[in-house]
Amino acid sequence: MRTALALMLLAAPAAAATADDYARCAALWYGMVxxxxxxxxxxxxxxDAKALARRFGDAAGAGSRALIAEERPGMELLFRAYVxxxxxxxxxxxxxxxxxxxIQPK
Structure with missing residues (x-):
């Protein structure tokens, strides 16, 4: 019984992504680039990073361009600190x- 429950929890889908989630991911990968x-x-x-950024940007939709532009410089700084x-x-x-x-879009 415990094993079946654990398998069901592992197979549970990730929390649904919003347009803002996709936009932040686009900004993350654009910032890395x-x-x-x-x-x-x-x-x-x-x-690969450019392709991911475009894919997330497309999933976020045209209404998210401002958020991507707003988040992108901070994501660039984050990646610089990472490096x-x-x-x-x-x-x-x-x-x-x-x-x-x-949440990667297909």
Whole structure:
């Protein structure tokens, strides 16, 4: 009985994503791309991050462009701090990235 319940909980879908969730994920990946442009050698190819950013931006919808633009500079700073080894920034970035992975649009 316990095993069946555990399997059901593991199979439960992630919390439903909102347009704001998708917009923040778009901003996260755009911010990473923006930072990578000034961090030569750290990320060789940003095409995957750009594709993710576009996919999340499309899922967020045209009404979320302002939120993406508002959040993008902060996400760039977050990624720079991540690269710099700031432990709090690493934890925050990893949490945001995990949430984005959880709600990734198909």
């Amino acid at each position: 923006d930072a990578a442009e000034d961090l030569p050698g750290f990320i060789q190819d940003t095409s 710099g080894g700031d432990e709090q920034s690493i934890r925050l970035f990893d949490r945001l990235a995990a949430r984005c992975d959880e």
